Amino acid sequence: MTKECTLAEKILTGMRSILGDDSVNLHEPSFLGNESRYVEECLRSTNVASEGQFVSQFESMLAEYTGAQHVIAVSSGTAALHVALLLVGVSRDDEVLVPDLSFIATANSVAYCSAIPHFVDVEEEHCGIRVPKLQEYLESCSTQEDGVCVNRQTGRRIKAIIPMHAFGHPVDMDSLLEVAEKFSLDVVEDAAEALGSFYKGRHAGTLGHVGVLSFNGNKIITTGGGGALLTDDPELAANARHITRTAKLPHRWEYIHDQVGYNYRLPNLNAAIGVAQMEKLPLFLDRKRSLFAAYAKVIAPIQGVKLICESQDCRSNYWLQTLILDQDFQHERDSILSTTNDAGFVTRPAWQSLSRSKPFRASPSMKDMQSVDLVNRLINLPSSSFLG
């Protein structure tokens, strides 16, 4: 590597040594197992839509793997987030604390409840909610009234918080749960990206009141479109199943619905793919870990950039491999993105800071968030498990 190499060129050279010369997407699924067989079985049964064998089996496999007492499969991670918020009682004009760095669905799901996202800062190391700053902030901006956390400025109830395990790296949940407890906040864990990630031996999404998984096409396993709710609370679980299936009461023939419900069930057809994908999850996790090691090796010698690595207490699924540019090098981001994309390697920045996004810029948020700067320093690298 000559002295004239730009940062972008150095990174590209490193990527080429792992990925070769052909084009590579950011993330693609692998169908190495029983996907075709189970779909064929599902079609033969003609039960492609409603509750069926594959939905039950997929839910059982997820429960066993994550340790959640109850799993309810739904049509998307976004649907799961929406329902999770309804389940903990988020209502019109409530505020919900949301990390400033997340996919827009996290904030949208709050809006679906006619509630207001209230953005909080993230830490740099793993891009999750920055808990010490959160505690200070809540002390200064809220009061407790009869066990309810109230935003002093807006007068609205702050009902819940959504820790999001960014790129598969678990948030420091012990500290977060302590703050949530102290300020009477319900905890909806957005583990959309974190199937296969563990915090102190417990699976992401099983530490709060309700957790959410996603099986979108870009996730570690996919069902085409799909998601799931995780909870240990049998009552929440029963409610989740009820309202995601149009809130119909059981009856031999009558169609009686006892509340406004949703058509959010996961079709049996999609669950059939999910069962086959779950069978391969350990393999995908191994390969992603190998890919991380390979990237780490080529990135380590490059000045100005580092790779996000799991913390000591956690086991990450390494869903996406993420570069963080040092602050002095953040002006290089677009040049790295264009150099790598021009070379056929699909790389992507993080999401826009939610507090700066058009739909939510009028929402309340912490001041001076480092997330606003951090989003300009993150680059996700091609991370499909078959690359590992």
Added chain:
Amino acid sequence: MTKECTLAEKILTGMRSILGDDSVNLHEPSFLGNESRYVEECLRSTNVASEGQFVSQFESMLAEYTGAQHVIAVSSGTAALHVALLLVGVSRDDEVLVPDLSFIATANSVAYCSAIPHFVDVEEEHCGIRVPKLQEYLESCSTQEDGVCVNRQTGRRIKAIIPMHAFGHPVDMDSLLEVAEKFSLDVVEDAAEALGSFYKGRHAGTLGHVGVLSFNGNKIITTGGGGALLTDDPELAANARHITRTAKLPHRWEYIHDQVGYNYRLPNLNAAIGVAQMEKLPLFLDRKRSLFAAYAKVIAPIQGVKLICESQDCRSNYWLQTLILDQDFQHERDSILSTTNDAGFVTRPAWQSLSRSKPFRASPSMKDMQSVDLVNRLINLPSSSFLG
């Protein structure tokens, strides 16, 4: 048939002569064509989730078949209804006119917009909105203020109306559109049950501002779960595509979303099934028509009951075959339901009157609706296309 036969026994005997002695479900799909082949192709491409070849092809086939200028595939008929209402501008605290006889999703979709369903009566012959009564009712209950229809009693804007083509039988759309025009109501056609149904040669769902189809497992064709929006308005179509795909703006790499959007796209995997199903739609329609003819023949001689038949101006898809009990025989409904279900033939009543349903009983509605009585006189018979 001896004189001692009850109405239930007569109907059961008639059904046996068509359906045989084995158990029969209310409605099951048939996978007779390229379903497996296309799913296999979709898995091989690894593009099971996002916009893909099968989504485009499915949308094109629907556009060609229905004559709609634009078709946007989505994850369910319920999602399509929700988005259709947003597209025509239904907002918080608006009222939307909904037939009292419909699946609960029609009213739920209004609630998702934080709007209020306002129930109107249906006619007996085809169970669609009773247009002459609607006109009289709007004359008495509403005023026009600057081209806006206002409910005199509640003071709220009545923004739209949702004609629903019950069991596949088209509503009298010419009269309905005239009333909608007169009272400045946007028309969202709920054609969830009506793929393959035509009103005066035009496909159901293409006569109002936006139309909605469903491909749930019980519909004439299925994608596992799925729906579609139909419109001739290019701007509405572009908005529909935008907000059902998280409202992301096109950009080489940035994730910029310009409004609260939804994750309502149809996965490519489900669209693959849809393409194969669309290839068989003409066959399914023929068979359903034969099944209707067979039922009509055995039901005709039975006193106290008739079968819903397409009207002169319409071609119905005969999605479900529906019995109407004469008023003098409505007390027989539960005995017919239990006799036929006990015999293994799954029959079902219509839905609960929406104005009497728990989630919507506080909503405004017409007085003295015959729908409340009619729901106790309807019985749907096994209607899968393979029975025809």
